[in-house]
Amino acid sequence: MGIELSAETRSVNTKQHLGELPSFVSLIMERVSLFKKLDYDANIDLDQLTVNEYPLGVGLSPHIDTHSAFEGSIFSLSLAGPCIMEFRKYPEGGWLSKPASNSDREVEGSGSGSNFLGKAIYLPPRSMLLLSGEARYAWHHYIPHHKVDVVKDSVIRRGSRRVSFTFRKVRKEPCQCRFPQYCDSQR
Numbered sequence: 001m002g003i004e005l006s007a008e009t010r011s012v013n014t015k016q017h018l019g020e021l022p023s024f025v026s027l028i029m030e031r032v033s034l035f036k037k038l039d040y041d042a043n044i045d046l047d048q049l050t051v052n053e054y055p056l057g058v059g060l061s062p063h064i065d066t067h068s069a070f071e072g073s074i075f076s077l078s079l080a081g082p083c084i085m086e087f088r089k090y091p092e093g094g095w096l097s098k099p100a101s102n103s104d105r106e107v108e109g110s111g112s113g114s115n116f117l118g119k120a121i122y123l124p125p126r127s128m129l130l131l132s133g134e135a136r137y138a139w140h141h142y143i144p145h146h147k148v149d150v151v152k153d154s155v156i157r158r159g160s161r162r163v164s165f166t167f168r169k170v171r172k173e174p175c176q177c178r179f180p181q182y183c184d185s186q187r
């Protein structure tokens with residue numbers, strides 16, 4: 001909603017303006033505006049909304065949201081069931097290997113040429129995830145294709161579905177972030 005996003009290229013067609021965001025998200029936008037009080041360089045004049053539905057066991061493949069398509073702050077509201085979102089940072093830029101097993105931990109990968117830092121974050125229902133700075137520009141995020149997540153030896157069962165509302169601001173100029181090896185505008 002707002003502006004069309006291609007699932008294949010993870011990019012936007014700025015000519016495909018789908019209209020204003022629907023009025024039912026205005027309360028969410030009000031809550032998002034409270035983030036301005038925090039010390040973020042956030043431009044939170046958000047104009048693009050993607051709604052994702054994840055049936056039980058379905059995840060999200062690893063990616064960094066396209067730098068050239070969206071500004072520096074990305075907000076994702078989790079609804080219905082919980083999930084664990086995993087993050088990896090590869091110093092070289094690209095994604096190199098398949099995700100390892102899931103848990104709430106820090107990971108340093110090695111072997112088969114991979115060298116990454118990993119983190120896993122629990123996203124309860126009704127929580128808002130803010131990706132900004134290095135987390136937005138340099139870390140891949142993904143949701144493993146699992147029905148059950150293990151966090152510090154506790155088993156967290158996913159609900160029968162999760163729905164997320166991801167709010168972004170479409171970028172009009174090339175990205176000039178501090179992370180050129182991850183940046184499609186600077187390669």
Ligand SMILES: O=C(O)CCC(=O)C(=O)O
Pocket residue numbers: 050052060065076077141164166
């Ligand atoms: O489901 C989410 O919370 C995140 C979705 C996401 O990363 C994306 O659409 O790029």
Ligand SMILES: [Fe+2]
Pocket residue numbers: 063064065141
């Ligand atoms: Fe994403």
